[in-house]
Amino acid sequence: MSTTAPRRVTARRARTRRRMLDAALQVFAEEGFGRSTVEQVCERAGFTRGAFYSNFASLDELFLAxxxxxxxxxxxxxxxxxxxxxxxxxxxxxxxxxxxxxxxxxxxxxxxxxxxxxxxxxxxxxxxxxxxxxxxxxxxxxxxxxxxxxxxxxxxxxxxxxxxxxxxxxxxxxxxxxxxxxxxxxxxxxxxxxxxxxxxxxxxxxxx
Missing domain, CATH: 1.10.357 (Tetracycline Repressor; domain 2)
Structure with a gap:
């Protein structure tokens, strides 16, 4: 019987997530949550949309985190x-x-x-x-x-x-x-x- 191992959180992934969270707070505070976009958060953090969606499904999920x-x-x-x-x-x-x-x-x-x-x-x-x-x-x-x-x-x-x-x-x-x-x-x-x-x-x- 095989089991699926939980996805390991690497140091690199943790750093990416940290930068996304920090960037999001700045963008949300400046622009307002309703006017903020994934692209704005990615630009502030210095990452691509792919990096965002590998960590969060949406801006809602990012805020809750x-x-x-x-x-x-x-x-x-x-x-x-x-x-x-x-x-x-x-x-x-x-x-x-x-x-x-x-x-x-x-x-x-x-x-x-x-x-x-x-x-x-x-x-x-x-x-x-x-x-x-x-x-x-x-x-x-x-x-x-x-x-x-x-x-x-x-x-x-x-x-x-x-x-x-x-x-x-x-x-x-x-x-x-x-x-x-x-x-x-x-x-x-x-x-x-x-x-x-x-x-x-x-x-x-x-x-x-």
């Missing part, structure tokens, strides 16, 4: 930022977490445009929703564990997750509209802290 990569990096940074949080106060833990989730102008523009594109495509919308939920399912246990180390418990984890996403999405726009201004960032921190306190309660000390 980019999104998954950035999500994994963000989750790793978040875990590292919160791993040592023990005796810190909630606001110190929050600052550590927000430092691991930067508000990026170019990435925000690209994701906003791709989300609008996905909303017009039911199958793509389902893919995006599933991936967003997968990220949230990974982030929430880290947040809940950190709050527990700070002496707080979360009765409704799902509700906390939805509230955190709403604050992140809403305040990111405000921060980007006023680059360099401290007030939007301060309000962002305050809103996150308010949500964390509202959706968690102090862990009662056990009676002697």
């Amino acid at each position: 980019m999104w998954e990569e950035r999500s994994e990096r963000m989750l790793e940074d978040l875990r590292e930022a919160l791993a040592e949080v023990t005796a810190a106060s909630p606001d110190q833990a929050l600052r550590a977490a927000l430092g691991a989730i930067p508000v990026d102008d170019a990435w925000y523009r690209v994701t906003a445009e791709f989300t609008a594109h996905a909303l017009r495509n039911p199958s793509l919308r389902r893919v995006m929703a599933a991936r967003e939920q997968a990220v949230l399912d990974t982030v929430l246990p880290v947040v809940v564990a950190t709050l527990a180390r700070l002496g707080r418990r979360v009765p409704e984890v799902t509700a906390l997750g939805r509230a955190l996403v709403a604050v992140h999405d809403g305040t990111a726009v405000q921060v980007l509209l006023e680059p360099g201004a401290e007030e939007p960032r301060r309000r962002r921190e305050e809103l996150f802290l308010t949500v964390l306190n509202a959706y968690s309660t102090p862990i009662a000390e056990e009676a002697p």
